[in-house]
Structure formats: C-alpha cells, structure tokens
Amino acid sequence: MDSATSNAQDRNTARHLPVDRVREILIVEDHPLMCDALALTLKISFGLKNVRTARSLSAAQEQIRNQGMPDAVILDVNLPDARGAEGLVMLRRQIPDVPITMISADLDNAMISAAMAAGAQGYVSKSLAREALVASLRRMWEGERVTPDSYVPEDAGEEDAARAELARRFASLTPQQMKILRLICQGKANKEISYELSIAEATVKTHITAIMSKINARRRTQAVLLANSVRLFEPA
Amino acid sequence: MDSATSNAQDRNTARHLPVDRVREILIVEDHPLMCDALALTLKISFGLKNVRTARSLSAAQEQIRNQGMPDAVILDVNLPDARGAEGLVMLRRQIPDVPITMISADLDNAMISAAMAAGAQGYVSKSLAREALVASLRRMWEGERVTPDSYVPEDAGEEDAARAELARRFASLTPQQMKILRLICQGKANKEISYELSIAEATVKTHITAIMSKINARRRTQAVLLANSVRLFEPA
DNA sequence: ACCGTCCTCCTCCCAAAGAACGAGATGGTT
DNA sequence: AACCATCTCGTTCTTTGGGAGGAGGACGGT
Numbered sequence: 001m002d003s004a005t006s007n008a009q010d011r012n013t014a015r016h017l018p019v020d021r022v023r024e025i026l027i028v029e030d031h032p033l034m035c036d037a038l039a040l041t042l043k044i045s046f047g048l049k050n051v052r053t054a055r056s057l058s059a060a061q062e063q064i065r066n067q068g069m070p071d072a073v074i075l076d077v078n079l080p081d082a083r084g085a086e087g088l089v090m091l092r093r094q095i096p097d098v099p100i101t102m103i104s105a106d107l108d109n110a111m112i113s114a115a116m117a118a119g120a121q122g123y124v125s126k127s128l129a130r131e132a133l134v135a136s137l138r139r140m141w142e143g144e145r146v147t148p149d150s151y152v153p154e155d156a157g158e159e160d161a162a163r164a165e166l167a168r169r170f171a172s173l174t175p176q177q178m179k180i181l182r183l184i185c186q187g188k189a190n191k192e193i194s195y196e197l198s199i200a201e202a203t204v205k206t207h208i209t210a211i212m213s214k215i216n217a218r219r220r221t222q223a224v225l226l227a228n229s230v231r232l233f234e235p236a
Numbered sequence: 237m238d239s240a241t242s243n244a245q246d247r248n249t250a251r252h253l254p255v256d257r258v259r260e261i262l263i264v265e266d267h268p269l270m271c272d273a274l275a276l277t278l279k280i281s282f283g284l285k286n287v288r289t290a291r292s293l294s295a296a297q298e299q300i301r302n303q304g305m306p307d308a309v310i311l312d313v314n315l316p317d318a319r320g321a322e323g324l325v326m327l328r329r330q331i332p333d334v335p336i337t338m339i340s341a342d343l344d345n346a347m348i349s350a351a352m353a354a355g356a357q358g359y360v361s362k363s364l365a366r367e368a369l370v371a372s373l374r375r376m377w378e379g380e381r382v383t384p385d386s387y388v389p390e391d392a393g394e395e396d397a398a399r400a401e402l403a404r405r406f407a408s409l410t411p412q413q414m415k416i417l418r419l420i421c422q423g424k425a426n427k428e429i430s431y432e433l434s435i436a437e438a439t440v441k442t443h444i445t446a447i448m449s450k451i452n453a454r455r456r457t458q459a460v461l462l463a464n465s466v467r468l469f470e471p472a
Numbered sequence: 473a474c475c476g477t478c479c480t481c482c483t484c485c486c487a488a489a490g491a492a493c494g495a496g497a498t499g500g501t502t
Numbered sequence: 503a504a505c506c507a508t509c510t511c512g513t514t515c516t517t518t519g520g521g522a523g524g525a526g527g528a529c530g531g532t
Binding site: 174175176177199200202203206207219 | 478480
C-alpha cells in the first residue's frame with residue numbers, strides 16, 4: 001500500500017553519509033514491542049551492533065548528552081513526551097547534522113508535510129513491510145529525503161520555505177521555553193504556567209518575551225497559530 | 237472507492253421525513269460546475285423541480301430569509317465564506333430541523349467527525365459516483381446519518397457528546413459574534429478587529445464578553461482552542 | 473579563569489484584555 | 503404597542519500580558 005518515493009535531494013539536511021558509515025542509531029519509541037521489532041530488524045538488515053533506544057524525548061536527549069551523538073535517529077511522532085513536530089525540532093536543535101526519520105501509525109498528509117518542512121530526513125509508516133522499511137532507511141542514510149508515496153507535496157515551495165524558516169525559529173527555543181510554549185498553546189494563563197512549573201510569574205514572562213521575539217509574534221494567540229501551523233504540538 | 241455506510245439513527249436531528257416529502261432542496265456550493273452537476277443529478281434522480289442554489293454562506297442565509305426554509309441542504313465544506321464547520325453551525329442555527337449534508341473533496345477523518353458531532357445529517361465525497369451519491373442522499377432524507385465508509389468513528393461517545401454540546405454552544409453565536417470569533421482565531425487584537433469591522437473597540441469587547449460566556453471560555457486563547465477542536469474555521 | 477548559555481527573579485511601566493454595569497437604535501413578531 | 507433579538511457605544515475598574523532593564527546563580531567548554 002505505502003512503499004516510498006524519492007523527493008528532492010537534501011537541501012535542509014547537512015551531511016550525506018555513506019550508508020556504511022551509519023554504525024550507531026537511536027530509536028525513540030515508547031511502545032516496547034514496536035521498539036524491539038525495529039531494533040531487531042535494523043540489527044539484522046544492516047548488521048548493526050549498537051542500536052540504542054529511548055522511550056521518551058527527554059530520555060533520548062539525556063542519553064545523547066551522556067553517550068554522544070548517534071549516526072541516525074528514528075523518531076516516533078507520538079511520544080508521551082512530545083506529540084507532533086516538537087520532538088523533531090528539539091532533537092534537531094541538539095544534533096543538527098544527524099538525519100532523523102519520523103515514524104508514525106497514521107499518514108496524515110499535513111503532518112508529513114510539516115515534518116519534512118521541519119527538516120526530517122524522511123517519514124515512514126509503522127505498517128510498512130520490513131523490506132520496504134529497510135530500503136527507505138537506506139536511501140535516507142544516503143542523503144535522500146524519503147516520503148510515503150501516498151504523500152502529495154501539496155503546495156509549491158514558497159509557502160514551504162516559510163514553514164522551514166518557522167521550524168528553524170522554533171528550533172532555537174530552549175527546553176524550558178518549549179515547555180512554556182506548550183502550556184500557552186493549551187490556553188493556560190501566565191499564573192497557571194508559573195504554578196505548573198513551580199517558578200515565579202516574572203520568570204514565565206521573561207521566557208515568554210524571549211519566545212515571542214524568537215518566533216516573531218506579538219500576541220500569544222499568534223504564538224498559538226504559529227505553533228499550530230507547523231504542528232508543533234498535537235492535541236492529546 | 238468510497239460509497240457509504242449507515243451509522244446511528246438520528247439522535248441529534250429532529251425530524252425524519254419520508255423521502256417523497258423532500259420537495260425543495262438548497263445547494264450551497266461555490267464552484268459553478270459542481271453546483272450545476274449536483275442540481276442536475278438531483279432533478280433527474282429525485283424528480284425535483286425546485287433546486288435552489290447559493291454560492292456562499294451569506295447568500296444562502298439571505299435566500300432562506302427571503303424564500304423560506306428548504307426541505308434539505310447540501311453544503312460544501314469549503315466555501316470562500318466559511319471553511320470548516322462554520323457554515324454547518326450557522327445554518328443549523330437558522331434552520332435547526334432541516335437535514336444538512338456536507339460535501340467535500342477530501343475525506344479528512346477529523347473533519348468528518350467534527351461535522352457529524354456538529355449535527356450534520358451526513359457527509360459525502362465529491363468524487364462519489366452518481367448512483368452512490370443518490371443512494372446516500374435518499375438514506376439521509378429518510379433520517380439515517382450517513383458517513384463515507386472510509387470513516388472510522390474514532391473515539392467512543394463520551395468525548396463526542398462533549399463536542400456536540402460544544403457545537404450547540406457555537407450555534408448560539410450571532411453572525412457578528414461569529415465574525416469576531418473568526419478574527420480572534422486569526423490572532424487579531426481587539427483594536428484590529430474593531431478596525432476591520434468598522435465598529436468601536438467597546439463594541440468588540442461587548443461581543444467578546446458574550447462569546448466567552450456562551451462558549452464558556454475565560455481567556456481568548458481558550459476560545460481559539462475550543463473553535464479549533466470543533467474545526468469551526470479551517471486555515472486558509 | 474573567563475565566557476556563553478540557560479534559568480531564575482525583580483522592578484517599573486504601559487498596553488491589552490475582560491468583567492460589569494447602563495443604554496440607545498433597529499427590525500421583526502406577536 | 504409591547505416584546506425580543508441584535509448591534510451598537512459608552513464608562514469604570516481589575517486583571518493579564520508584555521517590553522525594558524538589571525542581576526545573580528549554575529554549568530560546561532576554552
């Protein structure tokens with residue numbers, strides 16, 4: 001049903017690396033079965049020894065800090081930690097040059113398009129057959145940007161470039177700022193945010209000012225719009 | 237590809253009416269070709285004489301005021317005037333007992349689910365074959381709630397009931413309040429809204445207070461969230 | 473030891489948002 | 503005529519939001 005097709009050659013992503021230089025990959029996936037299945041498939045098909053795994057975004061980030069950068073990442077779109085493009089954006093902030101493959105159960109066209117604009121190396125379905133999955137990953141690790149062939153690139157480059165730029169701006173947010181933005185997007189007031197994060201409201205305001213300046217918004221409702229336009233946070 | 241399946245019997249919709257009592261229907265569709273094609277199909281297949289048409293939501297509303305209520309409505313999801321559930325909600329406010337069929341090019345599951353929760357009698361694809369279309373409409377006019385069979389009802393009743401309740405609340409908004417809410421959802425400030433509608437900012441505030449009270453929101457960002465949750469306004 | 477980043481908190485200040493009144497004008501219905 | 507819904511505008515007051523600027527502590531890298 002959904003194998004995969006090539007698109008443009010990498011513009012956003014920094015480095016091609018020959019497939020044989022991918023030695024260490026990191027799987028970020030909260031569902032244990034799927035996680036194991038993926039790891040196993042990769043070990044066998046690519047002869048990899050080191051397949052690292054993490055069950056949440058925060059776990060992944062800490063693991064990267066401690067154990068260093070992997071050569072490639074496979075990232076679930078729906079983590080308990082980070083739904084939507086948030087995980088991708090935060091990981092790219094930490095490891096800008098490592099190709100990140102998004103993996104998800106549903107192939108929402110808008111989500112795929114948002115992920116690609118945010119700089120994913122590719123997007124694959126969880127229901128893909130092993131061979132097709134392996135082939136897609138191989139091509140991604142050779143520098144190709146791969147999307148499901150059910151995907152239609154929707155609108156021409158102009159609007160897409162704006163979204164890529166936006167994603168870059170969001171990638172400049174610090175972790176704490178991202179937390180606060182998420183709460184803003186849930187309709188919380190500054191006071192509530194300060195309570196939830198156990199910090200002073202003044203601190204919340206300071207962060208918000210920084211956020212606004214980074215994403216170029218003036219009103220918080222605009223911030224919500226911008227976040228939604230790149231699908232930063234998906235509804236629970 | 238997408239014919240149609242029955243779902244629940246009408247709970248939200250007020251009246252069954254035997255198909256032969258549908259004498260006058262209103263098509264709201266901005267694309268002229270599709271509009272004509274629909275009208276023609278209906279005339280032939282149902283032997284209808286009076287097929288009224290309107291090219292925008294506002295045109296439809298005025299026409300109903302002048303020429304009275306139709307027996308059924310076919311409503312395009314993407315009007316220049318009203319994208320998403322807005323048209324449905326506003327029409328149901330005006331003609332609560334008339335079955336409204338949504339018609340759209342894309343079958344986004346979330347959109348279908350939002351439309352059904354908002355009280356649509358059914359949802360059909362524009363790419364449906366004539367016979368299937370006619371069959372679906374006949375069943376809707378007999379009181380059945382019809383969705384494309386690609387549609388999966390997603391989550392159980394509890395959450396859906398909340399959305400229906402929400403849709404009811406939105407249906408209580410006056411036209412001017414709906415305009416203002418739309419601008420709020422575009423991130424506009426009160427001052428900008430007052431300028432765009434050529435009214436005083438005090439008036440805008442008055443309307444907003446009424447809106448907030450009706451949809452039970454305290455902050456305007458919450459209003460945006462609520463509107464998005466029922467897909468009141470789709471992004472341009 | 474020094475610098476950069478991030479997080480924290482504060483004060484002062486002004487603009488925006490929202491609640492709570494009242495009230496006039498219109499148009500349609502009963 | 504009385505009523506109702508809607509739109510309009512105003513005043514007053516309180517709460518939030520947001521910008522500017524300063525400042526200190528923690529941590530990591532050069």
